Amino acid sequence: MDFLGNTFQLFLLLSLIFMISASATEFKIPRLGAFRRSYHEPKLTSAFVPHDFQTLFYSQRLDHFNYKPEGYTTFQQRYVINSKYWGGANSSAPIFAYLGEESDLDIDLPLVGFLTDNASRFKALLVHIEHRFYGKSIPFGYSKEAAMKNANLRGYFTSVQAIADYADILIHIKKTLSAMNSPVIVIGGSYGGMLAAWFRLKYPHIALGALASSAPILYFDDIAPQAGYYSIVTKDFKETSESCYETIRKSWSEIDKVASKPNGLSVLSKKFKTCRKLKRSLDLKDYLDSIYSEVTQYDEPSSYPLSTLCRAIDGAAIVTDILGRIFAGVVAHKPKRTCYDMDEYNHPTDQNLGWRWQVCSEMVMPIGHGKDDSMFPPAPFNLNTFTKACKSLFGVQPQPHWITTYYGGYDLKLILHRFGSNIIFSNGLRDPYSSGGVLENISDSVVAIYTVNGSHCLDILPAKESDPEWLMLQRKNEVETIEGWISKYYSDLVKFQDQTRA
Numbered sequence: 001m002d003f004l005g006n007t008f009q010l011f012l013l014l015s016l017i018f019m020i021s022a023s024a025t026e027f028k029i030p031r032l033g034a035f036r037r038s039y040h041e042p043k044l045t046s047a048f049v050p051h052d053f054q055t056l057f058y059s060q061r062l063d064h065f066n067y068k069p070e071g072y073t074t075f076q077q078r079y080v081i082n083s084k085y086w087g088g089a090n091s092s093a094p095i096f097a098y099l100g101e102e103s104d105l106d107i108d109l110p111l112v113g114f115l116t117d118n119a120s121r122f123k124a125l126l127v128h129i130e131h132r133f134y135g136k137s138i139p140f141g142y143s144k145e146a147a148m149k150n151a152n153l154r155g156y157f158t159s160v161q162a163i164a165d166y167a168d169i170l171i172h173i174k175k176t177l178s179a180m181n182s183p184v185i186v187i188g189g190s191y192g193g194m195l196a197a198w199f200r201l202k203y204p205h206i207a208l209g210a211l212a213s214s215a216p217i218l219y220f221d222d223i224a225p226q227a228g229y230y231s232i233v234t235k236d237f238k239e240t241s242e243s244c245y246e247t248i249r250k251s252w253s254e255i256d257k258v259a260s261k262p263n264g265l266s267v268l269s270k271k272f273k274t275c276r277k278l279k280r281s282l283d284l285k286d287y288l289d290s291i292y293s294e295v296t297q298y299d300e301p302s303s304y305p306l307s308t309l310c311r312a313i314d315g316a317a318i319v320t321d322i323l324g325r326i327f328a329g330v331v332a333h334k335p336k337r338t339c340y341d342m343d344e345y346n347h348p349t350d351q352n353l354g355w356r357w358q359v360c361s362e363m364v365m366p367i368g369h370g371k372d373d374s375m376f377p378p379a380p381f382n383l384n385t386f387t388k389a390c391k392s393l394f395g396v397q398p399q400p401h402w403i404t405t406y407y408g409g410y411d412l413k414l415i416l417h418r419f420g421s422n423i424i425f426s427n428g429l430r431d432p433y434s435s436g437g438v439l440e441n442i443s444d445s446v447v448a449i450y451t452v453n454g455s456h457c458l459d460i461l462p463a464k465e466s467d468p469e470w471l472m473l474q475r476k477n478e479v480e481t482i483e484g485w486i487s488k489y490y491s492d493l494v495k496f497q498d499q500t501r502a
Contacts, residue, residue: 029359029365029367030229030290030293030297030367030432030433031345031352031355032101032102032190032191032216032355032433033101033102033103033190033191033351034101034103034108034111034112034188034189034190034192034193034213034214034456034457034460035107035108035111035189035298035457035461036294036297036298036300036456050082050109050110052082052084053080053081053082053109053126053128054080054081054082054083055078055080056078056079056080056081057076057077057078057079058076058077058079058168058169058172059074059075059076059077060074060075060076060077060132060137060165060168060169061073061074061168062074062075062139062156063156063161064161064164064165064168065160065161065164075132075137075138075139075140075141076136076137076141077129077130077132077137077165077169078105078129078130078135078136078137079105079127079128079129079130079169080105080109080127080128081125081126081127081173082116082119082125082126082127083125083126084119085119085120085122085123085124085126086119086123086124086125086126087123087124089177089178089179089181089182091123092179092181092182092183092490092493093122093123093124093125093179093182094122094123094124094125094182094183094184094185094208094486095124095125095126095127095170095173095174095179095182095183095184095185096115096118096119096122096124096125096126096127096184096185096187097127097128097129097166097170097184097185097186097187097207098112098115098126098127098128098129098186098187098188098192099129099131099163099166099186099187099188099192099195099196099199100128100129100130100131100134100135100192101131101188101189101190101191101192101195102131102134102191102351102354102355102358103131103134103135103351104130104134104135104136104350104351105128105129105130105134105135105136105137106135108128109128111461111462112128112189112460112461112462113460113461113462113463114187114211114213114459114460114461114475114478115128115187116462117462117463118479121479122482122483122486124185125173125177125179125182127169127170127173129165129166129169129170131162131165131192132156132157132161132162132165133147133154133157133354134350134351134354135350139153139156140153144350144353144354145348145353148353148354148357148394151394151395154357154394157354157357157358157361158358158361158362159194159195159198159358159362159363159403160406162195163195163198163199163202163203166186166195166199167199167203167206170184170206170207171206181493183208183209183485183486183489184206184207184208185207185208185209185210185211185482185485185486186199186200186207186209186210186211187210187211187213187460188210188211188212188213188215189213189214189215189456189457189460190213190214190215190216190433190456190457191215191363193211193212193213193214193215193457194212194215194216194217196210196211196212196215197210197212197215197217197423197425198217198407200420200422200423201407201408201420201423202407204421208422208485208486208489209421209422209423209424209445209482209485210422210423210424211424211426211460211478211482212423212424212425212426213426213427213457213459213460214426214427214428214431214433214434214437214456214457215425215437215438216365216433216434216435216436216437217407217409217412217425217436217437217438218409218412218436218437218438219365219366219367219433219435219436220364220365220366220400220403220404220409220436221400221401221403221404221409221410222366223404223409223410223412223436224435224436225370225435226366226367226368226370226380226381227368227369227370227371227374227380228367228432228435228436229293229367229432229433229435229436230293230367230368230369230370230374230376230432231370231373231374231435232296232429232430232431232432232434232435233292233293233296233375233376233432234373234374234375234376236296236299236306236430236432237292237296237306237310237375238375240306240307240310241310241311241313241314243313243314243317244309244310244313244314244329245375247313247314247317247322247325247326248292248313248326248375249375250322251288251322251323251326252285252376252377253377254321254322254323255268255281255284255285255323256281258281258323259278259280259281264281265277265278265279265280265281266278268281268284268323271323271324271327272284272323272327272330272340273327273337273338273339273340274339274340274341274342275339275340275341275342276341276342278342283342283343284342285377286342286345286346287340287342287344287345288326288330289376290344290345291309291329291330291333291334292375293432295308295309295333296430296431296432296455297431297432297433297455297456298455298456299430299455300455300458300461301458301466301467301468301471302464302466305333308332308333309329309332309333310329311332312328312329312331312332312333313325313326313328313329315328316328356393357394359398360389360390360393360394360396360398361390361394361396361398361399362398362399362402362403363403364386364398364399364400364403365436366381366383366400367381368380368381368382383398383400386398412438412442413440413442416442416443416446417442417443417446420442420443420446421443421445421446422445422446422485423445423446423447424447424448424449424478424481424482425437425438425439425446425447425448425449426448426449426450426459426474426478427439427448427449427450427451427454428450428451428452428453428454428455428456428458428459429450429451429452429453429454430452430453430454430455431454431455431456433456434450437450445485447481449474449477449478449481450474451470451471451473451474452470453468453470454470454471454474458471458474459471459474459475459478463475
């Protein structure tokens with residue numbers, strides 16, 4: 001079977017790109033991603049992989065779950081290892097494995113600090129595995145655009161296949177290094193955090209435990225409130241500055257008012273210095289929505305972008321009108337630009353091309369604007385509209401119930417209390433995605449470690465001397481919890497070996 005079919009014509013690729021850009025408003029599900037990154041970031045290469053890491057490729061099965069001939073087709077999946085601090089197989093030293101998310105490994109690797117920061121303490125082997133269909137792990141070496149255009153191939157682009165990939169590679173590493181008794185701790189952030197938690201539940205014989213950072217595993221099938229994400233965005237703005245919150249809340253009707261006038265779109269284009277003239281006010285509102293989501297989700301202590309934006313909005317209050325204040329906030333968040341691209345968050349990068357497929361197929365998170373106490377105009381999630389957009393893009397029917405069917409979600413506390421163990425759900429309550437996270441302990445070993453002031457995936461970023469005390473304490477609690485798991489594992493291992501010898 002030829003998975004890539006006939007040669008793709010240029011107009012088909014351009015058609016896909018156009019449809020994705022045109023359908024941006026139907027995909028107003030805020031991006032996950034453990035780390036904030038520039039949308040104009042240059043493509044990194046393997047030269048950016050830190051020198052302590054060795055780059056390897058594993059011949060991975062395309063399909064782990066059938067025995068048809070095409071299921072045995074293989075592709076090269078990238079992973080890297082760092083043995084600098086590893087205590088070795090003879091001492092059963094642990095393996096810390098970062099499970100790749102919807103991103104290129106080259107981009108994420110320098111941004112993940114938890115593993116390298118704690119490698120010497122645990123004498124751990126470090127492993128980072130790239131998610132299938134991202135970076136250099138796209139089957140058969142094709143571009144992301146080509147893979148996304150092929151209905152047969154992209155059918156293998158699922159979270160279920162991804163965690164099976166991770167299982168295969170981790171077993172391969174343990175066998176290759178004769179480290180079968182080395183305990184594995186899987187770590188992930190955001191979507192990768194969901195994968196880490198699900199991996200521990202599905203493959204407990206491979207992973208001793210999981211650190212799931214900012215993992216909104218309850219944001220499926222209406223378990224978490226649809227408006228939960230934007231209610232936290234609103235709360236964060238309101239707590240930062242009441243006047244900033246009020247300015248934003250009033251700005252939406254002001255945008256509509258200006259847009260409704262003759263040459264109104266030209267006026268808005270000039271006021272916001274758009275790179276191209278606005279064709280509709282919705283594009284401006286979508287752009288501002290993305291900025292407000294970004295500054296709250298990635299409100300890191302080193303820069304506090306939310307405070308920076310609100311200071312600019314409040315500081316411009318005396319000298320300009322509402323929309324002038326809003327633009328002052330945009331400039332503060334994105335300085336030194338000659339113009340502002342309203343499609344900046346919708347450009348078809350390798351990352352969002354893949355993520356849009358995942359969202360359209362199985363990762364259906366029903367996020368929308370609420371009606372009450374929100375600084376955003378009402379915009380509830382509409383599954384019918386969403387489904388039409390997905391069918392237009394990929395010809396696929398979204399499966400909104402699949403995640404809870406396969407991984408669970410309903411009655412999570414009862415179910416994990418009965419059969420789950422060794423999972424840390426870490427969150428920062430200022431992260432909008434914490435509204436879909438696990439925020440209370442489920443058992444002695446399935447625990448929630450959160451900070452009131454934290455944002456998205458802060459705990460797995462590289463540690464800094466300037467980090468606030470509450471962040472250092474969160475990491476300390478996580479490390480001590482993992483130490484407890486490993487200590488008990490070693491105790492059980494000794495007992496088992498003694499019994500076997502006897």
